[in-house]
Amino acid sequence: MTYLNCMADMWLFESLEEREKGEIRKLFRRSEYLKDEYLFIEGEPANSVFIVTKGRVKLIKTSEYGKEIVLGYLTANQLFGEEVLFDDSLRTFGAVAEEDSRLCSCYKSDFEGFLTQNSQLSLKVIKTLGDKIRRITEQLADVAIYDTRSSLCRTLARLATEHGQETLDGMKLNFRLTHDDLGALVGASRVMVTNVMKSLKLAGIVKVDFDHKLVVSKWFLSEPLSKETLPIKGHTASCDCFQRTQ
Missing domain, CATH: 1.10.10.10 (Winged helix-like DNA-binding domain superfamily/Winged helix DNA-binding domain)
Incomplete structure (x- = not known):
């Protein structure tokens, strides 16, 4: 799971100079969601990437019988929605605020310009999506096996x-x-x-x-069943995107 202080620290922009990061911060949208409010629903066009800066978001999927399946929870400093970097895909899951939440987002159209200018970004996209697929596969295996x-x-x-x-x-x-x-x-x-x-x-x-x-x-x-590397969490107060007025 990726933890970030600010969207500008995302791996997509890590090769940029601080001055350039300052410019792309102007592209970010700041949004607040009330408890039980949907960020997006399954099946709608995917057009933005999100980072949670405050609160908790639940990722859900609906079975063919209408049952809600919980894919996981996201809290402060966690990035999600990277699949938007591909073609004109649809959301494969929905996201709803479990409590009053604040998010920072960046739209697909803004990403495309950076992707076309830096080929190394494509390799980083592949790695991140590979990690996501592994986590989802593990969760599905837990349920099935x-x-x-x-x-x-x-x-x-x-x-x-x-x-x-x-x-x-x-x-x-x-x-x-x-x-x-x-x-x-x-x-x-x-x-x-x-x-x-x-x-x-x-x-x-x-x-x-x-x-x-x-x-x-x-x-x-500490048992082999559950041993993983603990993520390093940041502090949302350092997110420059929310220091500016909307």
Whole structure:
């Protein structure tokens, strides 16, 4: 998962001088979304890339039977929507604000000019999309291959790695998740998740902190099943795009 302080720090622009980055900052749009407001829906034309600067965004997909499938959550400093860099594609998933959120966006037409002027950018696009495909493949494999307990363990480990804050007991998620939320992430019922969570708490794998946020234990995260490199998170206060008036 890519964490950025500002859209201008995106890998697409890393070869530019600071003066040039200052120029492209003028292209960015700043938007605020209320809780439950859609950023975009599945099936509509993809025309912009987003970075979350405040709040939380849920990525969703609807099955052919109308069931909502949760692909994941994004929080501050996370970039998404890179698939817009290809042809005139449609959104393959929807995005909705889980809470009042602020985002910075850049439109496809603005990207195209930079892509045509720097061939190295194309290679970086391929790498980023390759990483995204790997993560989605892992999540789909969790649902299709592993039982509910294993799938939930792997999902909690991934969430703790991507969205956790280190505490004495382990990695604490920076947002709350209900059993319904967890069930949507692993494709299981709320009752099944509740039963599995009881066993995970007894095993010392997870605990619920005083503010009702999950904490995944350090010893569990050190196991090969869930070991990943922790991302380095930035500080949204440094985003120059939001220092300017709209």
